[in-house]
């Protein structure tokens with residue numbers, strides 16, 4: 001049965017997929033810089049009837065590198081810049097914990113994606129999860145989501161390290177993902 005238009009969703013990791021990543025963490029709105037074409041890709045997905053949700057590990061909060069107010073300010077910038085090119089991100093889910101907290105939401109644990117699936121009432125089988133790290137894809141694979149690796153951020157290293165979930169599709173960046181994904185959808 002085809003997915004009803006309202007149930008069409010794409011789940012994105014944030015750092016290294018939507019914005020440039022940094023080993024030193026993205027700690028402020030100034031450090032949040034979109035990858036060229038990523039926000040336009042979100043707009044393109046929206047135009048094709050897809051809602052977009054973000055699922056992001058933000059252990060910098062748990063480490064005390066920045067606080068929730070700073071994270072909210074980064075996301076305000078992301079929403080504003082997306083809106084400027086006609087894009088809309090419907091929800092941002094984040095895990096503020098560190099590995100030591102042993103939470104259920106820090107990827108590769110599936111907690112965040114499970115919450116998103118419930119909130120949006122979607123079928124993981126029909127829903128792509130796009131990430132640049134193995135843990136993004138593992139979190140999705142555990143629930144049956146479709147794994148898509150982008151080669152921005154840590155993506156090249158992730159591809160070289162191997163061990164990707166079965167059926168993982170690889171794209172140069174989010175822009176290329178959107179083009180590939182929407183082309184296939186039309187077939």
Ligand SMILES: [Mg+2]
Nearest residue numbers: 013015016132
């Ligand atoms: Mg990432």
Ligand SMILES: [Zn+2]
Nearest residue numbers: 095103105106
């Ligand atoms: Zn967590």
